[in-house]
Amino acid sequence: MRHPTTTTTAITRLRRRVRTGIALATTSRLALVTAVLAVAAVGVARVFGFVFAPSPSWAIGLLVLALAGGWHARRRTPLDSSLAAHVDRRASAAGLVMLATERDVGPWREALRSRLDALELPAVEVARPLARIGAATALVAGLAFVPLPPATRTAPRQIAIQAALEKAREEIRSSVEADQLRPEEAVALAKRASDLEERLVRGDPVVWADVDSLNEARRQQEAAERGDAARMTASAASIAADLAAGESLDANELAEIARLAASLGLQPELSPELQSLLEALARHAESSRESGRTQSPLDMQALKDLGIDPADLARLAEALRAMGGTRLRHAARDGDLAPPELDELRKLLEREGRLGGEPGAGDLPSAQGGDGPFDPTPGEGDPNGRPGRGGISRGRGDAALDGTNDTELDTSTLRPERLTPGQPIPDKWEELRVLRAEPTPGARPIEPGGGTAGDGAGRATFHRDVAPRHRDAVQRFFTDSGRGRNRRLRRRRWRDNTVGPRPLFLLGPSGLPDRRVTRRSSGLRAQEPQKRR
Amino acid sequence: MDSTLLTPAEVARARDALTRLRDGMARVLLGQDELVSLVAIALAARGHVLLEGLPGLGKTELVKSLSKLLGLGFGRIQFTPDLLPSDVTGGAVLEEVGGHKRFVFQPGPLFANCVLADEINRASPKTQSALLEAMQERRVTVLGESHELPSPFFVLATQNPIELEGTYPLPEAQLDRFLVKLDVPPVGADVLTRIVRERHRGQAPESTAVLAGGELDALFVAVDRVAVTEGVAGYVARLVAASDPRGASCPDDVRSFLRYGASPRAAIGLAEAGRACALLAGRPNVDFDDVQRVAPSVLAHRLVLDHAARLEGVTAKDLVSRLLAAVDPIGQALPKGVRA
Structure with missing residues (x-):
């Protein structure tokens, strides 16, 4: 049995339909707009290399849209008085519905009820919202099911990783060329790099830890290679020394050097005779190990009994020592030697008498640091007058200073700026020169002057084009403590009090090495003594 | 003042009196x-x-x-x-x-x-x-x-x-x-x-009183008791407010022809006339239709037209018609999403 329609129920029904209609329309519009934006965004992302796979979690977006539609419907629903007016007009009640919401209509109730019973509320519009939702679904479905070409580009972070992988491959190649890595190990590392690159192309995530792991593996392999080279070099030197002294040789040492030479792949570099000798040593070590005999020291006679000519063995030891030494030198030049390896090399060179002041030995760093030819700290030359390393990043001390190289930094920030009298130099600028005329920056080579303190503390350095960031260090080494600071203070005081033609100050950002600006100026040095007086 | 709602019987009596009055005038003034x-x-x-x-x-x-x-x-x-x-x-x-x-x-x-x-x-x-x-x-x-x-x-x-x-x-x-x-x-x-045939020497038919003693006062009381709902009152207010050319709700095609709009007295008159109109229609309350019926007669002579209206031949009743077309009686239309 149908309940009679009252004013309240009629208004409630209309309100419900209105809200449903608004929510449906809003949700469908939002869904369509969101779908279009999402498809566009995913398309653009694919262009840039991001590949989004459809996920069931995207359905949460529909819930969000429905909530937004419901919220919008609550805000947009007309007031009850307006809804009553709409019901009134649709029921042709001539104002009775509106009247009934305000007061008791009493005897007019029956007339009102008959009108409300014949009421036809507006229908919720469904077709258009469904069409919009269908279009949105079709768009998203099209995105999900239409196969698109794989991403051709990687994301910015992945691009950086790809560059790092290319660099790692280059380093592997360099290590092989420098004999710091065996080819078979290099192939394995290169394959790891290729696998990572393929993952990048597929869009699979590759993290920096993978690249770091690859580089670490290469470094470990290189370290192992260097360790073998160091041990082999030391053994070869020991054997050569024993042979020269006519002493017995350690059979284990011979076996070890054969193994290390094979491990380092040095055989192809040897002459056929030495290769045969190395193979004979390897066979002897193998047969001794299989028989389980204790290996006794081998004197010259024992060597001859084994068919080994001591002279050939000495040549083999010398060749292996030279080859191992070459590898270690390469590693030392690249700064890759670990302290134990460095000690091995140092002992070797000391044994050879190549340390202790000979030219060329100074380019090897020391494991312990401190003074001496291995001292990496700035030196001024040894006491007998020969030039040292030259100090702060200047190269050798006896090398000519050349200020003609272009700086790698942006020199466009260097500009002359005319200061008013008494105006202090801004903090971010550093004074390079004080000139009486427009500066004419140009290249000027500096003659090698030794840079020693022989001419008086600080005077030699006064003529040098020393980078601003090195000034304090130069002054600390070549002048008395604090004197340079007082000199600067006096110069500034003079400059601030000067009246007359305005000097030009060539200013540049702090720390900028300016090798193109000459420091020779007659103006400053001509004026400065006068002010002192 | 009695604010109770008119009963159907009271409405019928008032409507009958009004109808008799109207019919009496219609007998004198034919065709109007x-x-x-x-x-x-x-x-x-x-x-x-x-x-x-x-x-x-x-x-x-x-x-x-x-x-x-x-x-x-x-x-x-x-x-x-x-x-x-x-x-x-x-x-x-x-x-x-x-x-x-x-x-x-x-x-x-x-x-x-x-x-x-x-x-x-x-x-x-x-x-x-x-x-x-x-x-x-x-x-x-x-x-x-x-x-x-x-x-x-x-x-x-x-x-x-x-x-x-x-x-x-x-x-x-x-x-x-x-x-x-x-x-x-x-x-x-x-x-x-009809006039030529029925009116000799232009004499109108003799009229007699159609309302008994006290019936006119009862009619006035009944008119006062006709209810004006909030929705209708709002419609009257919005209609009068829209006639003000300085107001934001004034339609552009009305604003350009108006110097001054209707006064609050016009709103009162609109509601009063609407009450009487509702009573003549046999209803105890005013509806939007009542307001729309009497609006041209109540509002037109209260609008002060601009010279542009006189130049273009726009009358005050034209402007009232535009106002009635522009102002929605309910004020809040049903939003999109439901079929009206």
């Missing part, structure tokens, strides 16, 4: 059904009526018959340029009373229930002004002494729209005091045929 209905509505709302039309359309005859139909006292003032205010309101004359001479107020023709101000725009503004107090406050003040006019009091004025020479257009203040201004349209040939 809408006009006589609006006159009946205005009278039920206790409003003054300004009839404008060409000579010979029966304006004066309508007013004369109205007083007979209502059974009320009738006064007629023929406005001429030399008419003085005292000719309308009456004045003090020197009389001997009890051996003493003193000024005694002699009521003018205004002291009647139903006053016909014939050709009201022919009088000078000074004389027209004499009607202001009478129409609004239903009293007359002469020599500092106020005299109440009889109740009910109606002014039914007529004016001729084409004779401008020697006329004085009614000021806006006085126009505003007329509840409705009704145009008396010319009649068609069929109506003229």
